[in-house]
Amino acid sequence: SQQGEEDPQALSIQEGENATMNCSYKTSINNLQWYRQNSGRGLVHLILIRSNEREKHSGRLRVTLDTSKKSSSLLITASRAADTASYFCASNSGGNKLVFGAGTILRVKS
């Protein structure tokens, strides 16, 4: 099955609520990254977590990494309508390529 699978596939929440997205991967990694993509646009890099890190914060974003379970989660706190987008995890297992998951579509209702 595919590396970097995310769940849920789609998430709809109210403004102000927290949004949690999960990502699993198959092989050992050097780092894992999260990206956001607005409809019809390119990818915006959000945060990178290395394999020897367990948690990382950036503003309203919190990323965790559990290498024993080969999984990561992205938490967006106090969500805003502008957070509506697709979110992708991408793993790097060495070399120069990223392996992306299928993404989670987040909709934040105001």
Next chain:
Amino acid sequence: NAGVMQNPRHLVRRRGQEARLRCSPMKGHSHVYWYRQLPEEGLKFMVYLQKENIIDESGMPKERFSAEFPKEGPSILRIQQVVRGDSAAYFCASSPLPEGTYTGNTIYFGEGSWLTVV
């Protein structure tokens, strides 16, 4: 400092025609990556190039697809004899360092080129 520039943003081609997608990396970046995003899917790696060299083309389809990054000018992704299944968004990314994502350095994506084959 301009970001990664891709053109055209949208391209419509009839089956059997050729599609050429161009990518100018960020200033100072000599490493370029092409990814393809099929509808409702994540991005899939196609090829990694440095100036005048293809470093990793493990994600490129065996036929009809080619990529180059000449000494002067943008990187070009060329798709010959397009078919409907080639309809997708093609993203270019660039990085300043030879190891790109391996060392954990961020790569920067362009806005993509949306190819529609009719």
